[in-house]
Amino acid sequence: MTLSTDIETLPQVAEKGEAERPPKARPLPVAVISAITIGVIIPAWGLASAYALVSPVFLPSPRQVVLALYNLVVTGFVDATLAEHVGASLYRIFGALIASILIGIPAGIAIGTSRLGRGILDPIVEFLRPLPPLAYLPLIIIWVGIGEASKITVIALSMLPSIILSTSAGVRGVSKDHVNAARSLGASRRQVLREVVLPSAVPSILTGVRIALGAGWTTLVAAELVAATSGIGFMIQSAAQFLVTDIVIAGIVVIALIAILLEYVARQIERRLVPWAAHR
Amino acid sequence: MSTLTFRNVSLRYPPRAGRAGADEKLVLDGINLQVASHELVAVIGRSGSGKTSLLNLAAGFLEPTAGTITVDGVPVDGPSADRAVVFQDDALYPWLDARDNIALPFKLKGVPLAERRARAEQLLARVGLADAGDRRIWELSGGMRQRVGIARALAAEPRFLLLDEPLGALDALTRTRMQEFLLRIKAESGAGALLITHSIEEALLLGTRIVVLSPNPGRLTAEIEAGFNAEVLNGASVAAVKASPIFKRMHAGLTGLIHASAEEEIAA
Numbered sequence: 260m261t262l263s264t265d266i267e268t269l270p271q272v273a274e275k276g277e278a279e280r281p282p283k284a285r286p287l288p289v290a291v292i293s294a295i296t297i298g299v300i301i302p303a304w305g306l307a308s309a310y311a312l313v314s315p316v317f318l319p320s321p322r323q324v325v326l327a328l329y330n331l332v333v334t335g336f337v338d339a340t341l342a343e344h345v346g347a348s349l350y351r352i353f354g355a356l357i358a359s360i361l362i363g364i365p366a367g368i369a370i371g372t373s374r375l376g377r378g379i380l381d382p383i384v385e386f387l388r389p390l391p392p393l394a395y396l397p398l399i400i401i402w403v404g405i406g407e408a409s410k411i412t413v414i415a416l417s418m419l420p421s422i423i424l425s426t427s428a429g430v431r432g433v434s435k436d437h438v439n440a441a442r443s444l445g446a447s448r449r450q451v452l453r454e455v456v457l458p459s460a461v462p463s464i465l466t467g468v469r470i471a472l473g474a475g476w477t478t479l480v481a482a483e484l485v486a487a488t489s490g491i492g493f494m495i496q497s498a499a500q501f502l503v504t505d506i507v508i509a510g511i512v513v514i515a516l517i518a519i520l521l522e523y524v525a526r527q528i529e530r531r532l533v534p535w536a537a538h539r
Numbered sequence: 540m541s542t543l544t545f546r547n548v549s550l551r552y553p554p555r556a557g558r559a560g561a562d563e564k565l566v567l568d569g570i571n572l573q574v575a576s577h578e579l580v581a582v583i584g585r586s587g588s589g590k591t592s593l594l595n596l597a598a599g600f601l602e603p604t605a606g607t608i609t610v611d612g613v614p615v616d617g618p619s620a621d622r623a624v625v626f627q628d629d630a631l632y633p634w635l636d637a638r639d640n641i642a643l644p645f646k647l648k649g650v651p652l653a654e655r656r657a658r659a660e661q662l663l664a665r666v667g668l669a670d671a672g673d674r675r676i677w678e679l680s681g682g683m684r685q686r687v688g689i690a691r692a693l694a695a696e697p698r699f700l701l702l703d704e705p706l707g708a709l710d711a712l713t714r715t716r717m718q719e720f721l722l723r724i725k726a727e728s729g730a731g732a733l734l735i736t737h738s739i740e741e742a743l744l745l746g747t748r749i750v751v752l753s754p755n756p757g758r759l760t761a762e763i764e765a766g767f768n769a770e771v772l773n774g775a776s777v778a779a780v781k782a783s784p785i786f787k788r789m790h791a792g793l794t795g796l797i798h799a800s801a802e803e804e805i806a807a
Contacts, residue, residue, distance in 0.1 A: 434630070436626050436628060436630035437630055437632065439598070439600050439618065439624065439626075439630070440624060440626060440630040440691075441643070441647075442599075442600075442617070442618035443598050443599070443600075443618040443619070443620070443622060443623050443624040443692075443695075443701070444620055444623055444643060444644040444647060444691065444692070444694075444695045445619060445620030445644055445647045445648065445695055446647050447647075450647055454643065454646070454647070455632070458632070458634045459632075459634070461634070533634070534675075535633035535634050535675065535676070535677065538633055538675075538676070538677035
């Protein structure tokens with residue numbers, strides 16, 4: 260998350276007599292400070308491995324990691340190239356995302372609009388929400404086997420609570436005037452739901468999807484570490500077993516990059532789909 | 540020619556049947572009121588006098604605790620396009636552009652896309668926003684938003700327009716212009732209108748009849764007829780009407796009535 264609670268970035272209150280003071284040096288932008296952080300960590304890492312402060316088995320040099328990454332792209336590791344591993348992982352996460360959207364949005368609407376729906380679904384969601392997905396992974400493997408279905412199920416389950424809760428929050432947060440206006444213009448209950456409640460819940464649903472993607476990605480890698488024959492998590496696990504640390508680190512970097520990319524794409528979709536969310 | 544009728548209407552809050560508790564409040568008490576198609580009945584009263592509750596009852600958003608509300612003899616049973624509401628905070632849908640906001644009532648009736656857009660376009664022209672159809676709601680000024688809100692209400696082809704302080708959030712200059720606009724639009728539409736306002740001046744200028752609502756509990760304490768409405772429609776300027784001695788005299792009279800109701804409350 261990029262929530263900034265940095266006091267320096269808060270707008271400063273203009274003080275009296277400011278004009279008389281000597282002009283202060285402009286504070287460094289946050290992005291520059293972040294760049295410096297990265298610019299320190301990577302050379303430090305390079306130095307640590309160059310002077311063999313840490314055994315290269317534990318900490319390969321940055322150059323080795325870049326090389327490993329290149330080899331991953333070109334020749335691959337454990338019977339698949341990087342693209343194939345990433346593809347397998349993305350297939351799982353998007354399969355799970357579609358499943359959890361198809362289940363989660365109707366469930367969220369049911370919780371948000373009906374007492375009965377809330378009574379039935381609330382305990383299930385509240386039970387599922389705090390559970391670490393890896394806690395129920397063994398059970399899911401017993402139930403649906405070790406193939407793709409079990410991984411997609413676990414990921415979907417880890418995504419469901421945030422989609423359900425954000426949908427029901429969005430549905431409940433609809434403006435009373437918006438609903439009343441539609442009713443006084445002749446809308447039936449069903450029409451109110453379709454024309455007013457759902458559109459006004461879209462920003463909240465998209466936020467839920469974004470959070471779900473983050474949660475799902477974490478679960479995915481963990482699930483692949485436990486049981487898989489392809490995928491980025493599996494690749495890291497295999498590399499670790501052979502002590503190929505450079506591939507482990509390269510894999511971690513790839514996971515981070517994909518997570519950042521997913522977040523970015525989700526934000527862009529949000530901006531495209533609900534430009535009005537900022538103007539409510 | 541239609542009539543909206545309140546007969547002995549009372550409203551308690553919270554509206555829980557059969558449980559009279561100390562926390563209950565009588566909001567409206569024994570309201571009798573009629574609004575006919577040719578009329579614009581303006582309801583004035585101080586905050587807390589139950590003006591908005593009265594409108595919500597007429598709209599069907601609230602149910603009366605006692606008494607009946609009817610349209611041409613048929614009891615009001617929930618909201619309907621018969622009685623379209625214009626809200627103070629416009630209540631336009633930000634996910635739709637101006638045109639589609641106005642086209643919504645047509646959509647609800649199942650009018651095909653091309654036709655409902657064309658009809659919305661006509662309404663846009665009628666409210667003086669011919670070129671604004673593609674604009675998003677947040678790109679419109681307060682006055683333009685209320686024009687869109689009024690056009691949307693007209694699209695429902697209501698028998699009554701329920702106007703809940705529609706000009707309350709506008710600046711003084713825009714407000715004066717919108718008052719005249721509202722009068723013309725109302726007259727053209729042939730719908731009756733119930734206008735809630737806290738501005739005595741606005742009530743007097745727009746209303747064919749003005750009723751005063753006094754608080755705790757809300758009761759109709761005075762009712763006067765006014766003809767400034769017709770003068771403006773016949774071409775007199777709003778500024779001239781407001782400056783006329785008779786307007787000022789009636790304004791003072793109404794102010795007195797509202798104050799009297801307030802003092803009564805303090806004495807009681």
